[in-house]
Amino acid sequence: MTALGTPVQDPALLTLTRCRELVRPALEDAVGRLHPWVAEMAAYTFGWCEVGGAPAAAPGGKGVRQALAVLGAEAAGADGRAGVPAAVAVELVHAFSLLHDDIMDGDAVRRGRPTVWRAYGTGPAVLAGDALFALAVDVLAAAPEGPGAVRLLSSALADLVRGQADDLLFATRPWTGPERVTAAEYRAMAEGKTGALLGCAAALGAALAGAPRATAGALDRVGRHLGIAFQLVDDVLGIWGDPAVTGKPVGGDLRERKKTYPVLAALGSPAARDLPALLDSPGRAGEAAALVEAAGGRAAALAEARAHTGAARALLTGTPLAGGAAGELARLLDLLADRAR
DSSP states (O other): OOTTSOOOOOHHHHHHHHHHHHHHHHHHHHHTTSOHHHHHHHHHHTTSBOTTSOBOOOOOOOOHHHHHHHHHHHHTTSOGGGGHHHHHHHHHHHHHHHHHHHHHHTOOEETTEEOHHHHHOHHHHHHHHHHHHHHHHHHHHTSTTHHHHHHHHHHHHHHHHHHHHHHHHHTTSOSSSTTSOOHHHHHHHHIIIIIHHHHHHHHHHHHHTTOOHHHHHHHHHHHHHHHHHHHHHHHHHHHHOOHHHHSSOTTHHHHTTOOOHHHHHHHTSGGGTTHHHHHTOGGGHHHHHHHHHHTTHHHHHHHHHHHHHHHHHHHHHHSOOOHHHHHHHHHHHHHHHTTTO
């Protein structure tokens, strides 16, 4: 609060808002080029409309990837508008991945609303995801340095698919024994599934602004560390988060037998010898969550998240970047690391 009682907004939230407002017209213009039915599903995904097309004001996400692309361009010393094509392309790919992810996971709710496959059907949701990916490539191909930018996006998407494949396969592996999922495997999965696109956003924004390859590469690594931290915090929220905030039912990850980091960390503790049996009993998710926390799983996940945001911050400090954008990037790290506190 100020001395006059006016709330002071977090600078990182102001950055997210500024970047969303810069990107939104271009994102709307791109979506408007799709088939009207597909465009409606895309608009529903972004929280712009309800089923049937009526305007809505549903939460559409913070726009972290958009901000990273804009700040990537600004960190290279350019106007943030140079990063807008990167922001649009990455946001479209992110939406595409969420559409397909919800189908694969069987998730019925996202951000407090029915997921697209539940609202429109599985086939239409797959079609909308495919259209968003094709549109992302088209947007980038038309940008300066288009071919190189498309290659960066394609590489990141390949990493995302590998991470998503590992995440799905983890569910079939045992909780304990030689075939269990290790912490190193988890980190590789999280870097691909979540970090690759965050890193791509920052690197693409910098690349479109003419940054040296080394600068774009450093920003890519910043985003990848951030992605691992983001996934770790998501794991914590997936077990203990408030459904009113997360938009997903509490304990859903435990009922789906996901190999999340808090669970993997807890399984290494002698205090968790009864945990595998609880994890194999979907109706006992509450007991499992309590034991995971008592065995140190929650604390371990948050400590690991802090380690990765620290690594990202060290990269920012060691890379020559325009001062204002570097500071905004650092504040975003803090904001995202604090989500589970």
